[in-house]
Amino acid sequence: MPRLPGKRIFVEMLIAHGTRYLFGNPGTTEQQLMDVLQDYPQLEYIMGLHESVAVGMADGYARAAGRPAVANVHIAAGLGNALSMLYDAYRGGTPLILTAGQSDTRLLMYEPTLTANLVEMARQFTKWSYEVLHAADVPQAVRRAFKVAAQPPTRPVFLSLPMDMMDDEADVEIRPLGEVATRVRPDPAAIDRAAEMFLQAESPALLLGDRVASSGAVAEVTRFAELVGARVYTLNATEVVFPTGHPLYLGSLNTGNPATREVLQSFDLVLAAGGPLFQQFLYLPVQFLGPNTKVIQLDDDPWEVGKNWPIDLGIQADPKLGFADLYEAVASRMSGTDREKAAGRIAAAEAFKRHLRDKFEQEVRAVWDTRPIAPARLARELKNAVPPGTILVDEAITTSPAIQAAFDFDEPGTYFRIRGGAIGWGLPAALGVKLARPERPVVAVVGDGSAQYTIQSLWSAAHHRIPVTYVICSNRSYRILKANLRNYLKFSGQGNRQSKFIGMDLTDPDLDFAALARAYGVRGWRVESPDDLGEALRSALRADGPALVDVVLDGRL
Known part of the structure; x- marks a missing residue:
């Protein structure tokens, strides 16, 4: 058996399990891992400029690939930043292995900067959460992580990797988990x-x-x-x-x-x-x-x-x-x-379904020329523009019903929507989906409020040259909050009250996502006229690399 430091054992165990990408945002407690990656070019590091981007990419990859994805974040602060996407993965059942560096265990008694009980931080949103203290334990810890994440009901797991453990050496066998048959027949x-x-x-x-x-x-x-x-x-x-x-x-x-x-x-x-x-x-x-x-x-x-x-x-x-x-x-x-x-x-x-479709067609015709652009017009134009075999990633929130009405998603693995409710998933998840399914076009439809949570994803798209087409639904508001507040007033007997929707408008100044895209190195279009929408979508889909279309939508309830 070879004698290896913990950092090499960890990387080689990931490779042994078929891991191709490590999604992450680095810090000093991860320096041993970041240094050793250059010796393993078969494991590509996909960098996010925020931990929620890294975990969101891993979530999208795991869902599209149907196997565990691996992400690495920076100690307590990075894990804290990642918790919203970890929550989505947990509630949705994504098989994901999240790891984080930890301070040298010889320092823990002295409460060093950025240190916390990482295992407890991650525990409520994982099936298994563990800190690996010895290099000799890394092979079995990684095997168990893959087993637990992939075993139904699938969900994330977490491993804390202390700095001193990553440098410690041990005689180990680099051997993957092997096949585990998990299907159970009914009684x-x-x-x-x-x-x-x-x-x-x-x-x-x-x-x-x-x-x-x-x-x-x-x-x-x-x-x-x-x-x-x-x-x-x-x-x-x-x-x-x-x-x-x-x-x-x-x-x-x-x-x-x-x-x-x-x-x-x-x-x-x-x-x-x-x-x-x-x-x-x-x-x-x-x-x-x-x-x-x-x-x-x-x-x-x-x-x-x-x-x-x-x-x-x-x-x-x-x-x-x-x-x-x-x-x-x-x-x-x-x-x-x-x-x-x-x-x-x-x-x-x-017959009932034909009635529903006829009703939707009437709605589309009624709003076809309205300005700002109606969600139903956007959905229909997008359906007409995308090439066959497109995978659609949906965090359009209040525009999602129009997307679902306009498209027929008949092939498994061609539609992925946010789950869990922690917004900001759509931009990074689309990148993970594309890495898992590089042969398919990937289009992500994302609300403007959600997009601002992980806007740094555009840099990752440009930096790693991941050709995803983004469509931003710019209704200039947290429209879902307005709808929920209106329903609350209605169902609580306050239907006559006129809310000012405080804190729910994204105006003064307006957000220009096409300009933001260009600042991150992504081609961007901004569309305000319904007559320009179809050509803008087709141009973005033809682009050589990531592209974004910012569509100014009607945000009225």
Whole structure:
């Protein structure tokens, strides 16, 4: 076995696990790592000018690649700066390995500058948080980090790397974790019971979350929905969990809107899979399901099953295997009458979807020439401009519904949206997505308020020559806050009150994102006229390198 210092053991273990990129922002406690990287050109350092940029890039990479990404930040201050993106990764279930340098352990008793208990700082937003004290422990610490991050339910882990440990030497074997099979089949008795419940249902629905996507279960879910004629909605889903152009797909349910109750009241059976059931941000005294609605919950995260809502049947299993087994159990029991009923439900859903699409087309036509530009016009122009195979990264916030209505995301891995709610994810995440999928065009649509949280991402795009096209939705406000405040006043009986929306406008001076882009070395366009929008988008998409289009949007509620 070779005798190596901790810094080389760490880097070689990352390489042994197939790590190609290390996302980071360096500091003095990381100096050993930063120096040794020059000896390992196969591990490329992708630099962010702020720790939230580094972790946001890693999050996007991990989600698009479907494997753990690795990031490194600077001791307590850097970890503190990274916590918002770590929170998003934790709430969304991203397999991410975050590391940070730590002071020399011989100094810790003396409370050196920038030192804190890093393990405790990271613990609440990670599955496992640990400080590696001995170089000999680095191989197993890295193996465990990859195992825990990638094992369902996937989430981030954290390793603290003290300076003296990185210089200590040990005789070690550089050996990766190896393959770990994590798929678990459902209980056959539970599948049989679920099948009987579907055969008895007259109006079934599927409510899907992101773990359907991470399980690779889209094809199985689609096949099952078509078999039983179930309408499909998403709950907090931020990736493609069902083809959105499919006749049975009817959109995302907003648990912050009482109208969601009206949508769900007609169903006598609901199967929730791969996501949180009725996770709310704002309290509403609403019972979303009727008292006679039966509920099945299928998930590979045992914590989610029955956590927020009483269920009739919980099934802990891999979603891909669960839906495959459920299909076989239902199909083998279906009569001709059952199949006719399912076909009738599909026809009714298809007619309803045509109605929704016709309504959206009417809305687009009604605002086509308005100025400032309407979000619906932007969404349609963008759809017409992007080349086939484009991956869309969405942190458009209040423009997201228009994006989702204009596009059909039918291929898994072609749509990624912010999850967790800590804004600033979109700009850096798009860079990580592009590094994971270099063969695909990547377009990020980001709100102007969100973009300012991680605007330094533009430097990383230019410096590393990552050809992402950014579209900034400049409504010159935190429009989502205005909408939420207006709803609060409405639902609390204060609907007649006129709020001044203090602290919610991004004006005086206006933000010029095209100028900011050019300052960071990125080509920029600013569009105010709807007639100029299509050509500006196409020009940016043709650019050789990163580009940004700043679109001045109508911010009225």
